[in-house]
Amino acid sequence: xxxxxxxxxxxxxxxxxxxxxxxxxxxxxxxxxxxxxxxxxxxxxxxxxxxxxxxxxxxxxxxxxxxxxxxxxxxxxxxxxxxxxxxxxxxxxxxxxxxxxxxxxxxxxxxxxx
Amino acid sequence: xxxxxxxxxxxxxxxxxxxxxxxxxxxxxxxxxxxxxxxxxxxxxxxxxxxxxxxxxxxxxxxxxxxxxxxxxxxxxxxxxxxxxxxxxxxxxxxxxxxxxxxxxxxxxxxxx
Numbered sequence: 590x591x592x593x594x595x596x597x598x599x600x601x602x603x604x605x606x607x608x609x610x611x612x613x614x615x616x617x618x619x620x621x622x623x624x625x626x627x628x629x630x631x632x633x634x635x636x637x638x639x640x641x642x643x644x645x646x647x648x649x650x651x652x653x654x655x656x657x658x659x660x661x662x663x664x665x666x667x668x669x670x671x672x673x674x675x676x677x678x679x680x681x682x683x684x685x686x687x688x689x690x691x692x693x694x695x696x697x698x699x700x701x702x703x
Numbered sequence: 704x705x706x707x708x709x710x711x712x713x714x715x716x717x718x719x720x721x722x723x724x725x726x727x728x729x730x731x732x733x734x735x736x737x738x739x740x741x742x743x744x745x746x747x748x749x750x751x752x753x754x755x756x757x758x759x760x761x762x763x764x765x766x767x768x769x770x771x772x773x774x775x776x777x778x779x780x781x782x783x784x785x786x787x788x789x790x791x792x793x794x795x796x797x798x799x800x801x802x803x804x805x806x807x808x809x810x811x812x813x814x815x816x
Contacts, residue, residue, distance in 0.1 A: 593745070625807075632707070632794070632807040633746070677746070689734065689798070690759060691805065693746040 590615055595678050595694035603702050608665040610697050612678030615659070621681040622654055623691065624663045626674045633677055637663060668701045675699070705729065707808035709795050715814045721783040724811045726795030728777070734758075734798040735778050736805065737770055741791035749793075752778060785815045 594613045602608045610624075621640055625633035639645045639652040639661065651664040661680075665672055675696040682692060708727045716722050728735045737749040749768070750760040754775035763770070767786070772778040782789050792810040 591745075630809070632809045634807070635804055638804075689805070690736065690748040690751055690762070691738075691746075692748070695743075695745045 591694070592616065592682070592692045593678055593680050593694035595676075595697050597695055598698040599700050600697055601700045601702055602668050604668060604670060606668050608668045608672065608699055608701070610663040610665075610676050610678075610699065612661045612663075612694055613659055614661070614678075614680045614692075616680065616682040616692075617656075617659060619680045619682050622652070622661045623679040623681075624650075624652060624661075625677040625679060625693075627677055627696065628674045665699075668699075670701050670703060673699055673701045707795055707797050707806055709793075709808040709811045711811060712809065713812045713814075715816060716785055718787055718815055719784045721781065722785055722813060724780045724782075724793050724795075724813070726778045726780070726808060728795070728797030729799075729806055732797035732799050732806075733775070734800070734803075734805075735772060736796040736798075737778070737780050738794040738796060738807075739791050740794065740810075741788070746794065749780075782813070785813075787815050789813060790815045 624637040627633045637652040639654045645652045649666045653662045675698045677696045678694040679691040710725045735752040740746045748762040751758045752772045769781045794810045796805045796807045798805045
């Protein structure tokens with residue numbers, strides 16, 4: 590079992606729709622969760638971090654965390670063609686402050702169509 | 704403010720040769736990380752420096768890889784001798800303090816032929 594699992598996609602959504610990206614993780618003790626966006630050939634860019642159960646909203650992005658189900662998701666509202674990228678889920682295993690190395694999923698490629 | 708910069712951006716070398724990758728973190732960032740993504744796989748942690756000290760090198764694949772951060776500023780990652788399976792993208796990242804946002808460079812693409 591991989592430590593962080595994501596569907597590789599591509600996930601295709603029409604412009605203006607909601608894109609839903611999902612991620613599961615295996616380390617039940619993990620406390621820190623991140624979503625990075627990576628355009629082809631570019632650096633991964635942090636777009637959301639979440640540490641507590643529930644929802645965290647930032648503009649068009651909402652991260653959702655359910656530690657009991659070991660599940661974290663990213664919703665992108667009003668999807669734009671510029672959102673087309675690979676979205677990487679990353680987890681820091683263990684409690685907050687005990688480590689800082691990220692464990693990544695393979696990423697989900699999102700395509701927003703006109 | 705300059706981001707994390709890496710050099711070279713692309714490198715093609717023959718099996719058995721040596722390659723040295725360089726990373727300049729964001730100024731003032733004590734934490735520097737190396738990660739690697741091989742084709743079709745996830746980005747994987749290699750090692751973590753705090754200033755000039757290796758905090759965690761648990762991800763280094765074998766002794767053909769040597770990372771240094773003399774003076775606690777830029778870092779180098781040397782692969783000697785390179786093998787075909789070393790091909791991939793090597794990312795450097797930095798953060799100011801423990802637990803702060805980790806910023807990534809654009810990566811050094813290494814192809815071993």
